[in-house]
Amino acid sequence: MRKFARIAAVCALGVWVLGWSASFVSAQQVDVMVGGGTLLSSSPVTTTQNQPIIAEKGGVYPSVSGDVILYRRFGLNFEGAWKWKDGVYPGYFETYRPILLDVNALFQPRLGKKYGLDLMVGVGAESVRFYQGYSGTCFYASCTPFVSDSHFMEHLGGGIRYYFYHRLFVRPEVHYYHIQNNVEFNSGNVVRAGATVGITFGNR
Numbered sequence: 001m002r003k004f005a006r007i008a009a010v011c012a013l014g015v016w017v018l019g020w021s022a023s024f025v026s027a028q029q030v031d032v033m034v035g036g037g038t039l040l041s042s043s044p045v046t047t048t049q050n051q052p053i054i055a056e057k058g059g060v061y062p063s064v065s066g067d068v069i070l071y072r073r074f075g076l077n078f079e080g081a082w083k084w085k086d087g088v089y090p091g092y093f094e095t096y097r098p099i100l101l102d103v104n105a106l107f108q109p110r111l112g113k114k115y116g117l118d119l120m121v122g123v124g125a126e127s128v129r130f131y132q133g134y135s136g137t138c139f140y141a142s143c144t145p146f147v148s149d150s151h152f153m154e155h156l157g158g159g160i161r162y163y164f165y166h167r168l169f170v171r172p173e174v175h176y177y178h179i180q181n182n183v184e185f186n187s188g189n190v191v192r193a194g195a196t197v198g199i200t201f202g203n204r
Contacts, residue, residue, distance in 0.1 A: 029069040029108075030201040033171070037061050037081070037194015039098075044186035056098065056185035060084040061192060067106050067118075069202075077106040077120050079157075079175075081192060086131060089184075096184070099127045100177065100192070102155040114163045116204075118171060126151045126179050151188075153179040159196070167200045 041057040061081045069075035079102050086095035102124025110116045129146045159173030175192040182188035 028072075028203050029075075031067045031198050032201075033063075033065045033196040033198030035063045035065070035171075035173075035194055035196030037063065037173075037192050039083075040191040040193060041185070041189065042187050053186045054090060055187065056182070056190050059087060061100075061194065063194070063196065065196065065198075067108075069106070069108060073108045073110070075106045075108065077104040077118075077122070078102075079104070079124075079155075089130065095131045097129045097131070099129065100153075101125055101127075102153070102177075104155060104157070111160075116161045118157075118159045118161060118173070120155070120157045122155050124153050124155055124177075126153050126177070126182070128184050149184065151179050151181055153177050153188075161198075163200075163204075167204070169198055169200065171196045171198065 038059060038061060039057045041055045043055050043057075044053040060083075062084055063079060063081035065077065065079040067075055067077040080100065082099040083097045086097050089096045102122050104120035104122030107119045108116060109119075127148050127150045129148045131146045155175065155177055157173060157175035159171040161169045161171040163169045172195045173193070177190045177192070179188040179190060182190075
């Protein structure tokens with residue numbers, strides 16, 4: 001878990017530095033956010049011991065994200081989310097953890113003094129890590145305790161932000177992922193529902 005906490009911190013810092021630098025050039029607004037949610041997907045129709053098919057759903061998914069508004073209410077958004085606790089993949093005596101990363105075009109209209117929308121569409125990738133103890137990838141004396149498989153995906157998301165204290169806001173949100181060749185699970189259509197808390201820098 002400490003490794004993923006460090007990854008989240010590095011991603012958040014990178015987004016903040018990138019956004020802060022861009023704000024000096026042409027950006028009107030920079031947002032940095034952390035949050036959490038869960039995945040929703042359809043349940044499998046059939047499952048066998050030799051060919052288990054499981055749904056990519058459930059569990060807690062922390063997330064980090066950031067955006068930069070570059071022109072009027074249009075900008076760029078980056079997001080990352082991962083499964084906090086390893087899931088158990090039945091039939092193979094191993095655990096797994098999906099990681100979702102995407103980059104989006106962002107439209108952020110205002111609905112009032114304290115309310116606004118975040119509408120985003122983009123592309124990204126899912127990396128599914130399977131943890132197999134000491135049977136992972138080894139190179140001389142160094143071993144990686146997991147194998148991973150990556151898939152291209154399309155992303156569509158949206159949320160309603162509410163500024164509850166000065167520049168601090170909360171945003172309930174829903175994200176839809178269409179994951180190409182998501183053969184490890186029964187469906188390539190996945191929804192992430194949750195909320196984020198963030199802070200705005202610059203003019204909003």
